[in-house]
Structures are given as structure tokens and as C-alpha cells.
């Protein structure tokens with residue numbers, strides 16, 4: 001059994017990692033950290049784990065993590081992650097970082113959208129952990145930058161079209177909606193029940209920090225720099241992201257032709273499902289699973305294609321994708337621990 005640690009186990013992605021790893025046949029959860037809950041049983045922090053997980057939380061000392069585990073998931077806010085990742089790598093650990101700290105290859109771009117980077121030398125080495133696009137690089141990585149939730153939903157929606165040159169990369173507009181768990185578990189006014197319930201609003205318009213991350217992947221797929229309009233919205237649900245992506249077709253194509261391209265692209269992918277014509281994804285049908293569901297419609301009137309994608313932000317958008325990456329890095333079956341059906345209703 002491989003010993004794994006979750007640094008930042010008391011957050012939403014932390015508890016989702018615990019839920020998935022507890023059912024993984026080849027790993028043992030050996031260490032969980034939280035500064036505020038150090039010394040407390042994790043089941044006292046999350047009663048969902050009662051009588052199943054009997055570990056107490058360690059504090060934030062990296063030395064303890066290094067002593068107890070071989071593979072480390074860092075589920076910390078950005079900036080906090082880059083304060084610990086270099087020491088973990090120097091100690092010979094494999095690291096899957098769920099934060100944004102190692103996702104952008106260019107330190108200047110990171111610094112323009114986030115803050116000064118304290119280990120820019122690692123940006124060139126880190127592998128962007130979207131297996132459907134970078135699988136072979138992930139297999140050999142010691143540091144995987146697990147993608148953001150919105151960027152995962154957008155890249156998988158547009159990859160088949162960009163790779164085949166079917167759309168004009170200068171015409172992309174993306175409109176995404178996320179459940180509130182995307183904002184994490186720390187207390188913030190914007191996440192309060194009365195602020196979110198029965199409301200629906202856009203935020204980060206024309207300046208959301210996932211914009212350069214999405215553009216980096218779409219640029220790789222298009223073979224040239226890409227710019228997008230990206231508008232996220234906050235949905236009054238716990239989990240789920242629905243992204244609606246619009247692009248101009250280079251030549252007129254029917255829905256059936258476009259669906260054939262999607263089916264060909266994802267034929268062997270265990271976690272991407274393409275809806276049949278006339279059916280579109282819904283966050284309710286991917287909940288708690290590692291699936292990304294895709295639906296495609298050609299609008300012959302406007303010459304545009306509309307792709308709708310749905311993921312669970314905490315699973316394919318975070319912890320599930322992190323486990324998928326761990327499986328690749330360790331040579332395990334890619335879907336180990338991730339085969340559960342979505343929870344519906």
C-alpha cells in the first residue's frame with residue numbers, strides 16, 4: 001500500500017480526497033493536516049467520516065508529512081501551496097497540487113494574475129494534470145498541477161473542435177456556472193446562505209484568474225495563442241459546474257458531424273461521456289462522479305457551435321482528477337477508486 005498525505009484535509013477538496021482515497025484499493029491515508037484542527041480527529045471535523053476514518057489531524061509542519069507519506073496531495077489555497085511544495089519535492093515525494101500555483105508555465109503570467117511566485121523554477125517542470133490532453137506527461141511527472149474546475153470543463157468541451165481546426169479560435173465565448181463549494185469552506189460573506197440561495201450572479205467578469213489557465217490549454221490545442229471571453233456565475237447549489245461554450249465554425253457542419261468528432265476524440269476516455277443528439281448535460285447527472293458530460297449542437301442559423309459541459313467541481317474539477325493523476329503517476333489502473341456512479345437524485 002502506498003502511503004498518502006492530504007495537506008489541507010479540512011477543506012472541501014480535502015474531504016472529497018478522503019472520500020475517494022478511502023475506497024482506493026492501493027493506497028492508505030497516512031497523514032491529514034489542518035492548522036486549525038491540529039490534534040482533532042478528522043471525523044470530528046467531518047462527521048460524514050464517523051467510524052470510517054480514525055486519523056487525527058497533524059498541524060502544518062512539512063517534516064511530519066515527509067516522515068509519514070510517499071505521495072502528497074496539497075489541497076491548500078494558492079500561495080500557501082507554493083510555500084510547501086518545493087520542500088516536499090526535495091524530500092523525494094510525488095506531489096499533486098490542487099491549487100493554481102503551478103498551473104501556468106510562464107511566471108510573468110502567474111505574477112500578473114496572482115502574486116509573485118516563490119519557486120518559478122518549478123513551473124517548467126510541473127505537468128498540467130488534464131489526463132485527456134497531457135496523459136503521457138502526467139505518467140512521468142513528480143509534480144502535477146491539478147487543473148482548476150472551470151478550466152477542466154472548458155478544455156474538455158473545446159478540445160475536439162480546436163484539435164481538428166473546426167472552429168475559429170478567435171471567436172470563443174465561455175459562460176460557466178459553479179456551485180458554491182467551488183469557493184471553499186472558509187467563511188466569506190459571499191458564500192453565506194442568504195447571499196447565494198435564490199440568487200444567480202456573474203462575477204469576475206473579464207478578469208477571472210482562470211482566464212489565462214484556460215487560454216494556455218486552448219492555445220496548446222489550437223497550436224497558436226488563443227484569447228477568450230470567460231464569464232463565471234455562482235449557482236445556488238452545493239456542487240457542479242455547467243459551462244456553455246460558443247464558437248464560430250470554420251465551415252458549416254451538422255450536429256451529427258460534430259458529435260462524430262467528439263465520439264472519435266473521447267472513444268477510449270473512461271471519464272468523458274458524449275450525450276446523444278437532442279440530449280444535453282445536467283450537473284445533477286454527474287454529481288459525486290469523475291465524469292465530464294458533453295453535449296453538442298450546431299446552430300446553422302448563426303454558423304456557430306454550442307458545447308455544453310457538466311462536471312462535479314469537487315470531483316473531475318478537483319479531487320477525482322487528482323486521484324486520476326495519482327493513478328497515472330504510480331502506474332495504477334487510471335480509474336482505480338473512481339468508478340462510482342453519480343449520485344442521483
Ligand SMILES: NC(=O)C1=CN([C@@H]2O[C@H](COP(=O)(O)OP(=O)(O)OC[C@H]3O[C@@H](n4cnc5c(N)ncnc54)[C@H](OP(=O)(O)O)[C@@H]3O)[C@@H](O)[C@H]2O)C=CC1
Nearest residue numbers: 008010011012013035036075076077080099182184185318
Ligand atoms: N473547491 C473547489 O471546487 C476547487 C478548489 N480547488 C483548489 O483546491 C485548493 C483547496 O480548495 P478547497 O478545499 O476548496 O479550500 P478550503 O478553503 O475548503 O480548504 C483549504 C484548506 O487549506 C488549509 N489552509 C488554509 N489556509 C492555509 C495556509 N495559509 N497555510 C496552510 N494551510 C491552509 C485549511 O485548513 P487550516 O486553515 O485549518 O489550515 C483547509 O484545510 C485551493 O487552491 C482551491 O482553489 C481546485 C478546484 C476546485
Ligand SMILES: CC(=O)N[C@@H](CCC(=O)OP(=O)(O)O)C(=O)O
Nearest residue numbers: 099100148149150178179182183
Ligand atoms: C465558485 C467559486 O468561487 N469558484 C472559484 C474557483 C474554484 C477553483 O477551481 O479554484 P482554483 O483555481 O483555485 O483551483 C473561484 O471562482 O475562484
